[in-house]
Amino acid sequence: MRKDLNRYMNHLKDGVDKALINYLYRLDIPERLKNSMIYSVEAGGKRFRPILLLSAYDVYAKDFEKALSAACAVEFMHTYSLIHDDLPAMDDDDYRRGKPTNHRQFDEATAILAGDGLLTYCFEIILEDPLLSAEEKVKIARLLSECGGPKGMVAGQMLDMEAEKKQVNLAELEKIHALKTGELLRFSVLAGALLGGATKQQLTQLEQFAYYLGLLFQVQDDILDITGDEEKLGKPVGSDAENEKSTYPKLLGLDGAIKKKEEYLSKAKEALANADADASYLMELTTFVSSREN
Amino acid sequence: MRKDLNRYMNHLKDGVDKALINYLYRLDIPERLKNSMIYSVEAGGKRFRPILLLSAYDVYAKDFEKALSAACAVEFMHTYSLIHDDLPAMDDDDYRRGKPTNHRQFDEATAILAGDGLLTYCFEIILEDPLLSAEEKVKIARLLSECGGPKGMVAGQMLDMEAEKKQVNLAELEKIHALKTGELLRFSVLAGALLGGATKQQLTQLEQFAYYLGLLFQVQDDILDITGDEEKLGKPVGSDAENEKSTYPKLLGLDGAIKKKEEYLSKAKEALANADADASYLMELTTFVSSREN
Numbered sequence: 001m002r003k004d005l006n007r008y009m010n011h012l013k014d015g016v017d018k019a020l021i022n023y024l025y026r027l028d029i030p031e032r033l034k035n036s037m038i039y040s041v042e043a044g045g046k047r048f049r050p051i052l053l054l055s056a057y058d059v060y061a062k063d064f065e066k067a068l069s070a071a072c073a074v075e076f077m078h079t080y081s082l083i084h085d086d087l088p089a090m091d092d093d094d095y096r097r098g099k100p101t102n103h104r105q106f107d108e109a110t111a112i113l114a115g116d117g118l119l120t121y122c123f124e125i126i127l128e129d130p131l132l133s134a135e136e137k138v139k140i141a142r143l144l145s146e147c148g149g150p151k152g153m154v155a156g157q158m159l160d161m162e163a164e165k166k167q168v169n170l171a172e173l174e175k176i177h178a179l180k181t182g183e184l185l186r187f188s189v190l191a192g193a194l195l196g197g198a199t200k201q202q203l204t205q206l207e208q209f210a211y212y213l214g215l216l217f218q219v220q221d222d223i224l225d226i227t228g229d230e231e232k233l234g235k236p237v238g239s240d241a242e243n244e245k246s247t248y249p250k251l252l253g254l255d256g257a258i259k260k261k262e263e264y265l266s267k268a269k270e271a272l273a274n275a276d277a278d279a280s281y282l283m284e285l286t287t288f289v290s291s292r293e294n
Numbered sequence: 295m296r297k298d299l300n301r302y303m304n305h306l307k308d309g310v311d312k313a314l315i316n317y318l319y320r321l322d323i324p325e326r327l328k329n330s331m332i333y334s335v336e337a338g339g340k341r342f343r344p345i346l347l348l349s350a351y352d353v354y355a356k357d358f359e360k361a362l363s364a365a366c367a368v369e370f371m372h373t374y375s376l377i378h379d380d381l382p383a384m385d386d387d388d389y390r391r392g393k394p395t396n397h398r399q400f401d402e403a404t405a406i407l408a409g410d411g412l413l414t415y416c417f418e419i420i421l422e423d424p425l426l427s428a429e430e431k432v433k434i435a436r437l438l439s440e441c442g443g444p445k446g447m448v449a450g451q452m453l454d455m456e457a458e459k460k461q462v463n464l465a466e467l468e469k470i471h472a473l474k475t476g477e478l479l480r481f482s483v484l485a486g487a488l489l490g491g492a493t494k495q496q497l498t499q500l501e502q503f504a505y506y507l508g509l510l511f512q513v514q515d516d517i518l519d520i521t522g523d524e525e526k527l528g529k530p531v532g533s534d535a536e537n538e539k540s541t542y543p544k545l546l547g548l549d550g551a552i553k554k555k556e557e558y559l560s561k562a563k564e565a566l567a568n569a570d571a572d573a574s575y576l577m578e579l580t581t582f583v584s585s586r587e588n
Contacts, residue, residue: 029444033452037444084410089381089402108383112406113452116378116413120443123417127436134428141435142421149414150323150331158327158407 005284009051012064016050019068020075023125029117036106036114037121040079043099046294049074049188052213052285056192056206059279069129070140070191073122077148078184080118083111085157095235119148132195140191147187156180168246174215176246182214189213198277205275209282212268217289219261222247224293226254232294265290299578303345306358310344313362314369317419323411330400330408331415334373337393340588343368343482346507346579350486350500353573363423364434364485367416371442372478374412377405379451389529413442426489434485441481450474462540468509470540476508483507492571499569503576506562511583513555516541518587520548526588559584 024038050071057067064071086093086101087108094104103111126132126141146152156179163176189210193203224233225240226249240247248257268286272279318332344365351361358365380387380395381402388398397405420426420435440446450473457470483504487497518527519534520543534541542551562580566573 027444029449030452030456032456033444033449080410084406087383087406089397089406103383109455110452112378112381112383113448113455116374116409116451117444117448119410119413120439120448123435124439124443127432127439134432137432138421138428141417145414145418145421149418150321150327150411154407154411154414155323155327157410158324158404161403161407162324162326 012051012054013047016047036110040102053188053192056189057196059277060196066131067195069125076118076122080115083115147183152183163246177218185214186210202275208271212264216264219248306345306348307341330404334396347482347486350483351490353571354490360425361489363419370412370416374409377409441477446477457540471512479508480504496569502565506558510558513542
């Protein structure tokens with residue numbers, strides 16, 4: 001089964017990679033801006049959000065074409081957030097996935113603009129997609145603005161910045177991650193399922209699923225920062241502790257964090273099972289998230 | 295007539311100010327993020343873009359309610375661009391309209407996030423507006439992403455940054471302003487007219503009008519930086535020359551810039567006359583732009 005999942009994920013990733021590049025290369029814009037946007041999108045890794053979106057679509061419908069613009073949009077949204085997050089005024093990171101961060105490769109002004117450009121462009125590619133009806137465009141773009149905006153991911157970034165200066169409890173930590181990481185996963189699951197034709201009741205279950213998947217994703221991130229392999233991660237381990245970041249292991253100990261992970265995993269799978277559809281790939285993807293090595 | 299225009303503009307401005315505040319105050323988000331977004335929106339000045347949008351709507355329809363979300367969206371888009379533009383890595387401005395810039399009042403990270411938040415939120419308020427049909431939402435939000443995004447305003451910002459390091463000619467200067475300032479004015483005019491029900495042929499003429507209005511707006515900005523009254527402007531005059539910015543007066547001399555202004559004014563009015571509608575307020579607004587003192 002794992003081999004199948006890998007093949008399936010690679011198939012989706014190839015389609016997404018091609019579409020992402022097409023969306024960017026066709027832009028007739030100032031070269032430095034274009035290069036900077038392309039640089040960070042090409043430096044992107046697993047394409048987890050687009051794959052999640054297409055997998056959710058796949059539960060209810062076939063032929064990915066219709067979900068590709070939304071899949072690329074969430075990757076652009078995610079990429080912009082990384083570019084801005086890496087800036088000196090934010091996390092001040094020089095490297096991401098082994099390559100210089102955008103502002104190190106170009107400069108801060110260009111990085112800010114590349115982020116702004118990707119953020120705005122992700123709406124355009126949904127709203128111009130000839131495969132979507134006006135109603136679908138509105139639903140998807142609205143969901144993206146809600147999940148990515150000041151009520152969603154941006155709020156998570158803000159809380160994350162503020163948490164650096166204080167001790168947070170488990171409820172606060174979950175809130176930060178549900179917003180900072182979880183909201184774009186929520187978008188991915190719901191947008192894919194919406195476009196695929198899921199019912200309202202299925203969407204409610206999937207929303208639960210996405211919530212726990214987001215927390216699962218993050219707790220595994222925190223665990224990998226302690227137990228991971230630097231080469232596979234593409235970044236040094238132990239940086240969370242060094243930066244005194246609020247993490248699950250810091251709050252619960254490593255064993256407690258692992259236990260929490262199992263709890264999230266089982267809750268995610270339970271919600272998914274209740275979504276009442278053949279979601280075997282999504283189920284496998286969930287297991288994969290909890291055992292991934294990078 | 296001028297008195298009427300003033301009363302009319304103040305009436306529109308009041309409606310916009312109230313709606314802007316409502317959109318922000320209702321947000322249940324981290325307090326610092328909210329305060330930072332509100333700070334810059336409330337520090338806003340003339341609300342020129344919303345007024346322009348509502349004036350264009352008014353040419354073809356009555357009752358502004360339907361155009362209010364688009365009017366607020368373009369002001370949020372404009373405000374985010376000012377916040378990011380003021381950052382140390384960009385123009386590095388400490389004051390705007392006599393008040394500390396966002397990153398001086400809060401901090402750089404908060405300013406980046408407040409900008410990101412406003413940029414994302416401007417799409418949400420259009421896409422959720424119950425007064426608009428799905429087709430209208432798609433048209434308006436798509437236009438906003440095109441005008442504000444990497445092909446539009448963001449491209450203009452990039453070219454403007456690059457122009458600081460070199461001598462530009464008149465064609466290059468016009469391109470920078472058409473993108474950096476002009477694109478949001480184009481959005482305002484077209485979105486207002488679209489929602490009001492203008493015909494395709496009228497929209498083509500209005501697009502011409504918006505183009506020259508954008509250049510008119512900018513050349514007057516440049517002229518005011520030399521001849522303006524510091525108190526009325528709320529900023530020191532002569533800062534363009536000090537920062538070695540590419541301006542019309544630098545390229546054409548002050549007399550040449552004034553002559554250019556007259557040329558833009560007459561072209562804008564000609565296009566507007568061809569839009570074949572009772573656009574007396576837009577016509578007055580255009581005269582106002584060319585003679586404004588701040």
